[in-house]
Amino acid sequence: MTLTPIGLPLLAALLLSAASPAIADDEEKVFGWVEKATLEPWGVEVKAKLDSGALTSSLDARDIETFEKNGEEWVRFRLRLEDEASGETFTERMELPLYRDLRVRGAGGRDERPVVLMNVCLGDTVYEEQFGLRDREEMNYPLLLGRRSIGHLGLLDVRETFLSEPDCDEDSPFVAHDPDEDD
Numbered sequence: 424m425t426l427t428p429i430g431l432p433l434l435a436a437l438l439l440s441a442a443s444p445a446i447a448d449d450e451e452k453v454f455g456w457v458e459k460a461t462l463e464p465w466g467v468e469v470k471a472k473l474d475s476g477a478l479t480s481s482l483d484a485r486d487i488e489t490f491e492k493n494g495e496e497w498v499r500f501r502l503r504l505e506d507e508a509s510g511e512t513f514t515e516r517m518e519l520p521l522y523r524d525l526r527v528r529g530a531g532g533r534d535e536r537p538v539v540l541m542n543v544c545l546g547d548t549v550y551e552e553q554f555g556l557r558d559r560e561e562m563n564y565p566l567l568l569g570r571r572s573i574g575h576l577g578l579l580d581v582r583e584t585f586l587s588e589p590d591c592d593e594d595s596p597f598v599a600h601d602p603d604e605d606d
Contacts, residue, residue: 464542
């Protein structure tokens, strides 16, 4: 059998699809290394960096403090985000249950951050994810999605950006946080 220049790419595509059914699946979503996402339920649109080097997602938060409420640990913080869709500044004071504490080691030393569960929309789906809270004002992206979150999304194409638009409403699919994935 002789392969023509057109036949070779077709053969390669067939071999790849046979070897990797996840890639051949038309239902598999593909996201770029930077995407637009909305924080729910407010619908505020932010740029999100999908970072496979981070395990836990991170959200820009200010005035972070933990406190006790009804015998449980909670976190009080303030969101101050630029809404990419409107250009306006979105500000919200929040109190959420503390999900866990996150210990981070980096070039700047060790740091401990509170983690909360929040909802984020990517594409047409709302995901309940863990977010470590920290001041990301000096960072390019107010929202960083780590491997735990990326694993729920689909495929990550590190060569591309903005492959999807957040489009969620009350009828959107919802992926609840699975505590068994915390390990």
